[in-house]
Amino acid sequence: MLIILLLVVFMIGTFFGFMFIKNTIAHWLVGGISFLLLAGSVAMLTMHIKDNWGMKEVTTSSTHQIYTAGDNSAPYGMMIKAEIGKNTDNYVLVYRNSEKAEKADTNFKPNQKNIVEAVKKSATYKLVDDTKATVTTKTTRRVWSSDFYKLLFSVGGEQNELVKQQSVVSVPKDTWLVLTQDQVKKLSQEAPAMQKQMEAQLKADPQKAAQLAALQKSNPTEYAKMQVKQIKQLLGITE
């Protein structure tokens, strides 16, 4: 706020000093000093514009659990990924942010109308040895480094300006599936056939069917693992 005042006052000082004061010494003194101060203020503003002088970066981190993008009743979790470009390790990811959400959310979709902001954000995922899927977001923002600078420059709404935002989704490697849209499509096409085949197999072997049903109750994780393995085999995912 102060910078506006400084520029206006020193500009008036320069104009008044050079144009209206008749005494030669006073004229140079008032006009000259005002102009130098004006130049100094412009220099400060330039430094602020160029290097964010007077601001510092603060990084915060937050983590929360995420839920499957697929059917809530399925024993395994599912996340749908879409890479932005090729080999950028930057993804749009589809999952539920809250367990009760009816539909899965599309996360990290870049805002094409604001590329300058969008390019600061990135999101990727990793497969971890865990049972819960989580998302960790590290956000770096700019804040005023002191009240003095805030007083000087805070007109442009720069407080909390985003510098960088990096999100990493951790997905359990054995009980979750991370699929591309094509793979989801393929799965939904081939799932009924697979289902039938399995049912036929289980009918032929009632003992195994009972075993599986028991496993689903006693050790759902193991059951999910098995299903994930089967689907991965079907889709040819080898990671």
Add this chain to the structure above:
Amino acid sequence: MIVVGIVFLVSIFAMRDVIPNRPMKLDFLSVILSVAGFGAFLWGFTNVATDGWGKFNTVIAPIVGGLIIILLFGLRQLKMDDPFLDIRVFKIRQFTLVTLALALSTMAMMGVEMMLPLYLQDVHGLSAFNSGLVLLPGSLMMAVVAPLAGGVYDRIGSKRLAVIGFLVLALGTVPFMFFTATTPDHFVTLLYGLRMVGVGMVMMPLTTSAMNAVPVNEVAQATASNNTARQVASSVVVALLSSVAQNVITNNMPASSLKAANPLQFANKAIEAMLQGYHASFAIGLVFAIIGIFVALSLKSGRMIAGLPVEEQEVKGENK
């Protein structure tokens, strides 16, 4: 629109000539030479942005050819008794210097004024309406400064106004070269306003000064010469700015293969390329402002009194 129509109709009947007219013969050869010369010259410059400086047919040939025709036109004017455009007014040193300073201020003003709306729209993503609003206070500054500068001009003349004006203009242009993609609009408004104070201090007093530098009977001729110089200057600078900015942008543009591989990075690099182009054009504006400081320093100080011959135009203002 209706108002414009009424004003137009009324003006046909209601307007009286302020300056007495002299009957003049229109010299057709002069008309043809001037139209062809300035036309070709400016046409050549406007083609620079699209064709680049090296293209002979549309850039080099018209500019050089235009210059030759303008030269012929000038020679003819010097020989004529009653010239079409009396370029003899340029013999008056003060008039020439003031005209040069005016042309420089026009070019320095354009350097930022032309590219700033594009910067606000392309990089900040503002609508045309909002980018206009960002620049509005700056334009209003000119209206604030003009009467003040006029008052000062009446007392001490144009030199000091022009020197300080060009200094402020140059100072206010420096930050523009460091604008980033996220520079707040408020700072753009503020700095643009500062520049316009400089422009206001230079333009109006210098125009008056140019007219006062010549004898009354040559004011009409001087106005024509002065206007021609400014028009040519602004056309040339627009061509120069758009060609330089365009070249810088093209050179810094990321390879189109990146668009498929990493669209976000591509868009970001494209914005950076644009920024560099705008920075280049702002830098040109700064250069003109700095040259303007030196031209202004070589102006005669003191107040000019309209109608007195140049030799008598000594320092009539306050002591310096």
